[in-house]
Amino acid sequence: xxxxxxxxxxxxxxxxxxxxxxxxxxxxxxxxxxxxxxxxxxxxxxxxxxxxxxxxxxxxxxxxxxxxxxxxxxxxxxxxxxxxxxxxxxxxxxxxxxxxxxxxxxxxxxxxxxxxxxxxxxxxxxxxxxxxxxxxxxxxxxxxxxxxxxxxxxxxxxxxxxxxxxxxxxxxxxxxxxxxxxxxxxxxxxxxxxxxxxxxxxxxxxxxxxxxxxxxxxxxxxxxxxxxxxxxxxxxxxxxxxxxxxxxxxxxxxxxxxxxxxxxxxxxxxxxxxxxxxxxxxxxxxxxxxxxxxxxxxxxxxxxxxxxxxxxxxxxxxxxxxxxxxxxxxxxxxxxxxxxxxxxxxxxxxxxxxxxxxxxxxxxxxxxxxxxxxxxxxxxxxxxxxxxxxxxxxxxxxxxxxxxxxxxxxxxxxxxxxxxxxxxxxxxxxxxxxxxxxxxxxxxxxxxxxxxxxxxxxxxxxxxxxxxxxxxxxxxxxxxxxxxxxxxxxxxxxxxxxxxxxxxxxxxxxxxxxxxxxxxxxxxxxxxxxxxxxxxxxxxxxxxxxxxxxxxxxxxxxxxxxxxxxxxxxxxxxxxxxxxxxxxxxxxxxxxxxxxxxxxxxxxxxxxxxxxxxxxxxxxxxxxxxxxxxxxxxxxxxxxxxxxxxxxxxxxxxxxxxxxxxxxxxxxxxxxxxxxxxxxxxxxxxxxxxxxxxxxxxxxxxxxxxxxxxxxxxxxxxxxxxxxxxxxxxxxxxxxxxxxxxxxxxxxxxxxxxxxxxxxxxxxxxxx
Amino acid sequence: xxxxxxxxxxxxxxxxxxxxxxxxxxxxxxxxxxxxxxxxxxxxxxxxxxxxxxxxxxxxxxxxxxxxxxxxxxxxxxxxxxxxxxxxxxxxxxxxxxxxxxxxxxxxxxxxxxxxxxxxxxxxxxxxxxxxxxxxxxxxxxxx
Numbered sequence: 001x002x003x004x005x006x007x008x009x010x011x012x013x014x015x016x017x018x019x020x021x022x023x024x025x026x027x028x029x030x031x032x033x034x035x036x037x038x039x040x041x042x043x044x045x046x047x048x049x050x051x052x053x054x055x056x057x058x059x060x061x062x063x064x065x066x067x068x069x070x071x072x073x074x075x076x077x078x079x080x081x082x083x084x085x086x087x088x089x090x091x092x093x094x095x096x097x098x099x100x101x102x103x104x105x106x107x108x109x110x111x112x113x114x115x116x117x118x119x120x121x122x123x124x125x126x127x128x129x130x131x132x133x134x135x136x137x138x139x140x141x142x143x144x145x146x147x148x149x150x151x152x153x154x155x156x157x158x159x160x161x162x163x164x165x166x167x168x169x170x171x172x173x174x175x176x177x178x179x180x181x182x183x184x185x186x187x188x189x190x191x192x193x194x195x196x197x198x199x200x201x202x203x204x205x206x207x208x209x210x211x212x213x214x215x216x217x218x219x220x221x222x223x224x225x226x227x228x229x230x231x232x233x234x235x236x237x238x239x240x241x242x243x244x245x246x247x248x249x250x251x252x253x254x255x256x257x258x259x260x261x262x263x264x265x266x267x268x269x270x271x272x273x274x275x276x277x278x279x280x281x282x283x284x285x286x287x288x289x290x291x292x293x294x295x296x297x298x299x300x301x302x303x304x305x306x307x308x309x310x311x312x313x314x315x316x317x318x319x320x321x322x323x324x325x326x327x328x329x330x331x332x333x334x335x336x337x338x339x340x341x342x343x344x345x346x347x348x349x350x351x352x353x354x355x356x357x358x359x360x361x362x363x364x365x366x367x368x369x370x371x372x373x374x375x376x377x378x379x380x381x382x383x384x385x386x387x388x389x390x391x392x393x394x395x396x397x398x399x400x401x402x403x404x405x406x407x408x409x410x411x412x413x414x415x416x417x418x419x420x421x422x423x424x425x426x427x428x429x430x431x432x433x434x435x436x437x438x439x440x441x442x443x444x445x446x447x448x449x450x451x452x453x454x455x456x457x458x459x460x461x462x463x464x465x466x467x468x469x470x471x472x473x474x475x476x477x478x479x480x481x482x483x484x485x486x487x488x489x490x491x492x493x494x495x496x497x498x499x500x501x502x503x504x505x506x507x508x509x510x511x512x513x514x515x516x517x518x519x520x521x522x523x524x525x526x527x528x529x530x531x532x533x534x535x536x537x538x539x540x541x542x543x544x545x546x547x548x549x550x551x552x553x554x555x556x557x558x559x560x561x562x563x564x565x566x567x568x569x570x571x572x573x574x575x576x577x578x579x580x581x582x583x584x585x586x587x588x589x590x591x592x593x594x595x596x597x598x599x600x601x602x603x604x605x606x607x608x609x610x611x612x613x614x615x616x617x618x619x620x621x622x623x624x625x626x627x628x629x630x631x632x633x634x635x636x637x638x639x640x641x642x643x644x645x646x647x648x649x650x651x652x653x654x655x656x657x658x659x660x661x662x663x664x665x666x667x668x669x670x671x672x673x674x675x676x677x678x679x680x681x682x683x684x685x686x687x688x689x690x691x692x693x694x695x696x697x698x699x700x701x702x703x704x705x706x707x708x709x710x711x712x713x714x715x716x717x718x719x720x721x722x723x724x725x726x727x728x729x730x731x732x733x734x735x736x737x738x739x740x741x742x743x744x745x746x747x748x749x750x751x752x753x754x755x756x757x758x759x760x761x762x763x764x765x766x767x768x
Numbered sequence: 769x770x771x772x773x774x775x776x777x778x779x780x781x782x783x784x785x786x787x788x789x790x791x792x793x794x795x796x797x798x799x800x801x802x803x804x805x806x807x808x809x810x811x812x813x814x815x816x817x818x819x820x821x822x823x824x825x826x827x828x829x830x831x832x833x834x835x836x837x838x839x840x841x842x843x844x845x846x847x848x849x850x851x852x853x854x855x856x857x858x859x860x861x862x863x864x865x866x867x868x869x870x871x872x873x874x875x876x877x878x879x880x881x882x883x884x885x886x887x888x889x890x891x892x893x894x895x896x897x898x899x900x901x902x903x904x905x906x907x908x909x910x911x912x
Binding site for chain 2: 058138306307310320321323324325327328329334335361705
């Protein structure tokens with residue numbers, strides 16, 4: 001642009017305006033936001049404003065630099081004075097009055113203008129410059145055309161004051177051409193000197209009249225929520241904007257806005273309310289949304305698939321682009337489906353949009369899916385933060401590499417499907433450490449004559465275990481210690497693998513019991529892990545399992561106390577962590593379904609362990625009674641378990657010893673079982689059983705001698721819990737497998753990096 | 769195949785050789801970037817066909833430096849659904865390492881899947897998602 005010569009008054013005024021607009025002090029003003037409001041306040045026709053922006057080069061640059069801003073202001077003055085907009089007019093028009101910005105501008109600016117104008121300009125020209133408010137609507141169009149929602153958001157939020165305040169404005173978004181809101185046309189730029197709410201309500205009135213005949217959905221939702229709510233809804237956004245932008249301007253808007261006194265009072269009242277109010281969902285609205293949700297998806301905890309939601313929201317006759325944006329905002333976990341909270345947020349946004357409020361760029365806190373409680377919609381302030389945070393973890397796991405989209409999908413769904421708890425992470429966590437659960441589930445399954453699922457699982461786990469043997473039994477051991485089943489201690493009774501098991505158990509224990517906390521990274525087999533630490537974990541698990549027995553996650557009904565400070569609990573606990581643990585989980589779960597059956601397995605392990613560790617035998621003996629009843633109930637399971645335990649025993653010899661000790665007291669079948677399964681196929685297990693006849697013999701003997709009394713008591717509960725655990729364990733298996741694979745991937749990447757480094761070192765000159 | 773180009777420059781997202789999304793910084797030279805990207809599409813196709821029946825995993829999705837020329841480098845990335853991402857960066861940005869490019873492509877891919885999840889998005893449309901725009905902008909600012 002040509003050099004811009006400004007008078008001193010102009011210079012000062014412009015720099016003040018620029019500082020005002022440059023709220024972030026970046027020396028350049030975004031093309032939206034305050035600049036647009038400013039221009040709108042200039043009450044120029046929208047095309048003029050558009051032209052001004054083009055002339056000053058802001059559209060080209062995308063933002064207003066100081067020079068562009070000054071040029072724009074100058075052009076505004078030119079336009080307001082009635083001169084044609086030309087680039088040359090910037091400097092050629094002499095004695096130009098300062099650009100006058102009305103309405104949306106601050107008193108300060110008005111004062112500035114007044115002060116400046118008083119210096120030299122002809123004030124009389126100003127009044128002539130101020131066109132009637134309808135011009136603002138046009139200005140809005142301009143702003144809309146300039147950019148998408150964002151500028152309008154601020155603009156419209158300013159505007160909402162007008163609808164409430166000045167009848168001409170009516171629903172702020174009415175001028176927007178692309179808005180198809182049926183209510184708007186009526187409320188559009190018609191100047192009605194009604195009370196502020198008047199024009200605003202008229203659209204509703206019309207909508208209501210039309211709603212009776214209109215779409216069931218969309219018409220429905222205007223009447224149900226009382227107008228007061230909508231009023232507040234409408235008012236609050238302006239209020240908030242006023243708060244941020246021109247708190248004083250509301251009251252200062254006289255002229256046409258005198259009517260707004262009542263509404264202004266409302267606004268002022270609302271101004272005092274929290275900033276989230278504009279987007280807060282009132283109870284009636286919420287109830288309406290919930291009812292609408294039910295029509296699509298009767299299960300309030302379920303999802304609305306994307307296609308159904310698309311149909312539903314398309315009925316609102318909003319443009320696809322806006323609906324797409326609304327979806328982006330409301331689908332918090334990006335899973336292509338809407339939960340109840342997401343649906344309410346989306347609905348709320350649609351309603352807001354139809355009422356003329358621009359869509360925010362990011363989801364307001366009050367609309368964030370509340371994982372805590374549906375009724376907490378009123379307490380937006382604190383919860384959104386939590387929800388947002390808790391929601392984000394849910395998103396974080398899902399936002400894995402694109403190569404694992406399925407997994408990404410499952411995580412959020414898992415999170416959502418589990419009751420809308422504030423805890424997001426725990427959901428996946430609960431899944432993972434459920435080797436024990438799987439064992440239990442499988443055991444219960446077998447107990448309930450579901451041998452088929454069990455066997456495949458067992459077979460599968462055994463196959464996997466074979467594959468994962470490379471990862472060493474250590475991993476199995478840790479994998480087996482799914483949840484803090486104290487019975488896992490028995491798993492770790494294998495003396496051979498005590499050391500390994502310890503490490504594994506530790507990792508697993510870190511994972512399993514923490515149903516409500518993010519699982520610690522599965523500790524890889526590390527010889528440095530001390531048994532004591534793993535044992536502690538087991539102890540922790542046992543405690544937690546007991547506490548969580550109520551069904552926190554895949555905790556077996558009977559909390560296996562893990563008083564045993566032996567290593568077994570630790571290693572066993574850690575086992576499930578590894579990917580192999582997944583297999584072991586599956587293998588152990590059946591075994592663990594009935595606690596007693598688990599004990600049977602454990603006792604087997606313990607038996608084996610006993611052969612290696614004397615102290616285990618005591619535990620085994622203790623556990624046998626518990627195990628026996630279980631095994632009696634499910635012979636196949638027991639046989640499998642035996643087989644599995646044999647395999648596991650091999651791995652967990654070391655761990656089993658301490659595990660047995662601890663297991664003696666705990667009815668749960670700890671992860672060792674899954675590990676065992678993983679290690680060997682059933683067939684192998686059986687032969688191994690033969691190998692470990694001594695253990696099995698002892699075990700069988702013990703089992704046989706035990707009555708099944710204790711089992712029957714817990715069986716009812718266990719059956720229910722087993723089924724739950726079964727499902728959870730399958731998820732856990734997959735999750736563990738995933739974690740294992742990811743770990744392997746990491747390892748490989750590390751190796752690659754190290755190799756690359758070496759390569760670089762060897763060829764220093766190749767990189768020049 | 770739609771294509772997606774990102775450079776330092778420009779980002780273009782391709783699908784069936786049809787641009788789904790184009791963004792370049794600075795805004796001028798866009799035509800030049802288009803030309804470069806179109807030529808690089810040939811290289812991408814060549815690499816895809818070379819992979820043949822190779823198992824397509826995320827590692828292989830990243831095609832790496834397609835070819836460095838003059839003052840710019842072109843990187844390619846293809847998804848399982850044959851959506852190609854092409855990124856053109858100035859050679860002056862020597863600070864850009866391969867891992868950074870990979871991470872950028874990963875972010876792009878993630879954002880692209882998010883866009884796909886939107887039921888209101890019809891595959892084949894130009895991508896108008898604001899979230900996507902924001903992500904690309906932030907990435908390009910980081911690069912430039």
